[in-house]
Amino acid sequence: MALQQRRPVAGLIHHSDHGVQYTSIDFGRTLRTSGVVASMGSIGDAFDNAMAESFFATLKEEMIYRRAWPTRHELEMEMFSFIEGFYNPLRRHSRLGNLSPAAYEQQITTQNEVSG
Numbered sequence: 001m002a003l004q005q006r007r008p009v010a011g012l013i014h015h016s017d018h019g020v021q022y023t024s025i026d027f028g029r030t031l032r033t034s035g036v037v038a039s040m041g042s043i044g045d046a047f048d049n050a051m052a053e054s055f056f057a058t059l060k061e062e063m064i065y066r067r068a069w070p071t072r073h074e075l076e077m078e079m080f081s082f083i084e085g086f087y088n089p090l091r092r093h094s095r096l097g098n099l100s101p102a103a104y105e106q107q108i109t110t111q112n113e114v115s116g
Helices: 002-006 025-034 046-062 072-087 101-115
Strands: 013-016 037-040
Touching: 025 037, 046 072
Parallel strands: 013 037
Antiparallel strands: none
């Protein structure tokens, strides 16, 4: 979905842990044919997943734990809305200069276009 919607520029790196879904031959082939470089840290290195762990902690605290979810489908739909409707376009992050991820990405893209 990200590759289709975002059409990233060359040099994109997909960082993950050593989960079976990321170490599969099919996933590796998909990354290579898409021009994405795979990056996996050492097994058991807590710092490799720090950004992902931070995101999931935020997702749980700000959305999942705030109410009961009667069905998995309802939770999945609400997670999509949270990520695509709030977290990426609106939620500000101190590590991004108090910009949302979408605004930060736009700023970087604009800077690259001007300098490139």
